[in-house]
Amino acid sequence: MPANHFNTHCPDWAEALLNGFSQIFLQRHPLCGLLCLLAILFTAPALLGGALLGGVAGLLTAQRRGYTKADRQAGLFSYNGVLLGLLLSLYFPWSAMLPPLILAAGGLSAIITQQWLKRVRLSQFLPAYTAPFVGLSWILLVFATPSTEAHLIEVSTLNLLAAPFKGIGQVMFLGHPLAGALIAVGLLIADRRAFCWALVASVTGMAWSLLHHDVYGALIGLGGYNAVLAALAFSSQRRQPWLPLLGIALAIGLTPIFAALGLPTLTAPFILACWLLRSATGLWRQRARSLPNPGEST
Structure with missing residues (x-):
């Protein structure tokens, strides 16, 4: 509709x-x-x-x-x-x-x-x-009272397939794959590019967590949700597909910093990744405009 x-x-x-x-x-x-x-x-x-x-x-x-x-x-x-x-x-x-x-x-x-x-x-x-x-x-x-509850989760084909949808759902604190699937359908209806980038980002976050032996975080979606948001923030950049990719990489790379600082991660890595990327691209554009045009006569 x-x-x-x-x-x-x-x-x-x-x-x-x-x-x-x-x-x-x-x-x-x-x-x-x-x-x-x-x-x-x-x-x-x-x-x-x-x-x-x-x-x-x-x-x-x-x-x-x-x-x-x-x-x-x-x-x-x-x-x-x-x-x-x-x-x-x-x-x-x-x-x-x-x-x-x-x-x-x-x-x-x-x-x-x-x-x-x-x-x-x-x-x-x-x-x-x-x-x-x-x-x-x-x-x-x-x-708030800190929550230390963590359940063992088995590495299985079903859990690996469900994890990317959990990564999308975790944006809203929802760790059920059905939640992520419903949200993914919503993204597909709203913007197909956003849907594709969200899945790419969630899978990337899951893979990164698995590579770093954080199996629990990978399989419940905690490794991917900030990457999902960063990818969505730049998903409309059709001529610059490297922007969502950089956003994903930055969001994943910045996540451990907040844990090291003792701050709840929430969506802070996504925000910081987007701010850094927007600032960098803005400075690059300013620099490009300030450079002399090679076609101009001296």
Whole structure:
């Protein structure tokens, strides 16, 4: 179903919220967002309430504060809230305090996103990506009980085939292959190139983890999800396919740094990889423009 046909039957608020889910994967497509939502519902229903609360909090905050409607409809004020809702639902037990905390975090993420968007548009500032989510999560996780639970997972053909889909799902803390498969279908509907790059990145991350004897991380998808996001960030560069490849390599290479610093990895390697790559390409373009044209007479 084409996105515009889907939109005609979708209220503005619902479209904005679904776009928020799809923006986690750097897409603007409500049907992709719906499949992301279904991935949570079918594989981790306990997290769905938090995801919806966080997304709605960001959207309502943007609406009440009069942020640009086009940005609201694009889901730009919801996706960080969705991720925060997922994280808080995963790491904190449900209590009377959790919904207000999710609402506050989602609303604050929208305010941070708006300020970031202003700077991007005024001074070519680097994109926020999921930086509001990561920054707020690092603060919130200080108060969470660390989880040391790890299950043995057998190296088998089935687990190896499932791992790339788990890598896609882990972007949203979903370690079930069905979740990754649903999200992958959403990416395929939204953008075939994005779908292909996401799979390439997830497989690459899995292979890298296996090469470094991190079998557990490889088979549950933890080795690939940052690479997936980095590849998606540059997947539209049709004439520069090396950009997604560099993004994948940087995201994978930067991941151990955050563990060494004692920081939760989350999507920080993806953000840093994209910032480094965008900064480097920007400097290269500036340098290319400043060089004299060989065809000019001296």
